[in-house]
Amino acid sequence: MPQKVDNAAAADGTAPAESSGVKSARRAVDLIETFAANDVWLSLSDLHARTGFPRSSLHGLLRTLLEAGWLEADANTARYRLGVRALICGTAYLDRDAVVPFATEALERIREKTGFTAHFARRNGTEVVYLETRESQRSTHLVSRVGRTLPAHATALGKALLAELTHDEIEALMPATLPALTPNTITTLEGLHAEFAATRERGYAAEVEEGTLGVRCVAAVIPYRIPGTDAISCSMPVGQVTDDDARRVGELLAETTAELGQQLRRAGIR
Numbered sequence: 001m002p003q004k005v006d007n008a009a010a011a012d013g014t015a016p017a018e019s020s021g022v023k024s025a026r027r028a029v030d031l032i033e034t035f036a037a038n039d040v041w042l043s044l045s046d047l048h049a050r051t052g053f054p055r056s057s058l059h060g061l062l063r064t065l066l067e068a069g070w071l072e073a074d075a076n077t078a079r080y081r082l083g084v085r086a087l088i089c090g091t092a093y094l095d096r097d098a099v100v101p102f103a104t105e106a107l108e109r110i111r112e113k114t115g116f117t118a119h120f121a122r123r124n125g126t127e128v129v130y131l132e133t134r135e136s137q138r139s140t141h142l143v144s145r146v147g148r149t150l151p152a153h154a155t156a157l158g159k160a161l162l163a164e165l166t167h168d169e170i171e172a173l174m175p176a177t178l179p180a181l182t183p184n185t186i187t188t189l190e191g192l193h194a195e196f197a198a199t200r201e202r203g204y205a206a207e208v209e210e211g212t213l214g215v216r217c218v219a220a221v222i223p224y225r226i227p228g229t230d231a232i233s234c235s236m237p238v239g240q241v242t243d244d245d246a247r248r249v250g251e252l253l254a255e256t257t258a259e260l261g262q263q264l265r266r267a268g269i270r
Helices: 007-012 016-036 044-051 055-067 084-095 099-114 156-162 167-173 189-202 243-266
Strands: 071-074 079-082 117-124 127-134 149-151 205-208 215-221 230-237
Touching: 016 044, 016 055, 016 079, 016 084, 044 055, 055 071, 099 117, 099 127, 099 230, 099 243, 117 156, 127 156, 149 156, 156 189, 156 205, 156 215, 156 230, 167 189, 189 205, 215 243, 230 243
Parallel strands: none
Antiparallel strands: 071 079, 117 127, 117 230, 127 149, 205 215, 215 230
16 A cells, blocks of 8 residues: 655655655744744743644754754753854854945944944844944943844834835835834834835935834935845934934935945945
């Protein structure tokens, strides 16, 4: 009697064992991303509730990731969190990105000229990922934002980068209703499209307390790719700057990123 063949495997010619291996790899990635999205220790029950994975599969995945250094365990509570391998691989991404050293120099100049915190970030779908930060010398915020993500629609960085896309591309990418991070966050596509039009006209994006209460930001795209993938922003306490101050910083960012884009293209970086 012929052996029963897995239907999903038979459909694409993949052997059942290989299909199972791919599924396990996908689950391992999903599990790592679940830990990355939560800043607390997670138990097997927590992970089952968040992922829906069978407990039997979770046991094996947790053991494998723990042995490989991707997770750490608290023996007293049977809970887990990301391990040091996640930091090592994340740092390797930055170490191998040819843009980062150039962007870092630009951040230093912006901080020196403005006195405010400067960020370098890259769009990843509907989010922006912070790749480098230079804190203001007056800042009391001592936790690095590198590696953190925020919704693109709620940040000046994200608005600058989304404005690089066409109307149809934005409509296809963004959900119809957007989550609010503060009472000032724009949560409709219609409102965002108006912001993108203003961004294209003035050459930089702006937001006031849309991502974080008490903070306003301006940002400009680094024009070395089409559409742009990277941008630089400046964060300013709302009580310390006027609209004219923010405009001057925005114009400085537009000038600085234009020069940086030329520098990257001359260096052959795409």
